[in-house]
Each structure stands twice: as C-alpha cells, then as structure tokens.
Amino acid sequence: MGIFGKDSVIKSVLSFTCPRCHDGSLFEKGSLLRPGSLFKMHSHCPHCAQSFEPEPGFYFGAMFVSYAINTALFIAAWVALTAVYPDYSLTMLLGLLTGVVILGLPLTYRLSRSIWIAIFVRYDRKFAGEARMKQR
Ligand SMILES: [Zn+2]
Numbered sequence: 811m812g813i814f815g816k817d818s819v820i821k822s823v824l825s826f827t828c829p830r831c832h833d834g835s836l837f838e839k840g841s842l843l844r845p846g847s848l849f850k851m852h853s854h855c856p857h858c859a860q861s862f863e864p865e866p867g868f869y870f871g872a873m874f875v876s877y878a879i880n881t882a883l884f885i886a887a888w889v890a891l892t893a894v895y896p897d898y899s900l901t902m903l904l905g906l907l908t909g910v911v912i913l914g915l916p917l918t919y920r921l922s923r924s925i926w927i928a929i930f931v932r933y934d935r936k937f938a939g940e941a942r943m944k945q946r
Pocket of ligand 1: 828829831833855857859860937
C-alpha cells in the first residue's frame with residue numbers, strides 16, 4: 811500500500827481514475843478549446859464497468875467538497891496577493907478571487923467528484939490490470 815503505487819487512493823483521486831480499478835478514467839477526454847467537454851463524465855468505468863453515478867443525485871455531496879477546495883484556493887490566492895502586492899484594494903482581491911474560481915472551475919469540479927466517489931467506492935484488486943476482460 812504505497813502512496814504512489816497502483817493501489818494508492820491519493821494517486822487515483824489526483825489522476826481522476828475509477829476508484830475501484832484505478833485504471834479507467836472518470837471523465838471523457840476534455841479539451842480547453844471546448845470548455846463544456848471538461849465537465850463530461852463517463853457513466854460507467856471504461857475498464858471495469860463500475861457505475862460512476864451509483865444513485866441519482868450522487869454528486870450533490872461533492873458540492874461540499876468543492877466548497878472546501880474553493881476555500882483553500884481563496885486563502886492561497888489571498889496570501890499570494892498579500893505577499894506580492896501588500897497595498898491591494900478590495901476590487902483587486904475580488905477580481906483575483908473571481909478569476910481563480912472561474913479558471914479553477916474545471917479542476918475543482920473534477921477533483922471534488924473524484925474525491926467524492928473515492929469515499930464510497932473502494933479499490934478492488936480483482937478489477938485492476940489488463941487481465942480483466944473489458945466489459946461495457
Ligand atoms: Zn474501473
């Protein structure tokens with residue numbers, strides 16, 4: 811059970827892969843040129859067929875995870891602004907925070923869902939690796 815091994819939950823969460831097999835990706839291949847594509851999720855794991863929406867409204871709770879991530883981003887942006895430009899105005903701070911949230915949106919969205927599903931679905935070695943037949 812290493813932090814960066816195949817069975818690492820942290821690595822799976824950060825690479826947005828299926829929490830059960832750590833192989834299939836949670837999201838469709840997105841492109842920055844088509845921002846909508848960054849929010850498209852597979853309905854099932856392309857590798858082990860784990861459902862990525864076990865029940866309707868499953869990702870409601872992921873909102874709270876994204877609040878937490880946004881709070882951390884806010885604090886980081888505020889600390890950075892204070893360090894770089896101590897005489898900042900309220901307008902600058904709000905502008906920076908808005909920019910951080912908008913630019914960070916695809917990442918926050920993916921990360922919060924990746925964390926959320928990893929809380930409920932456990933890694934199962936049976937489903938990992940190439941030996942397993944691909945099923946759809
Ligand atoms: Zn999978």
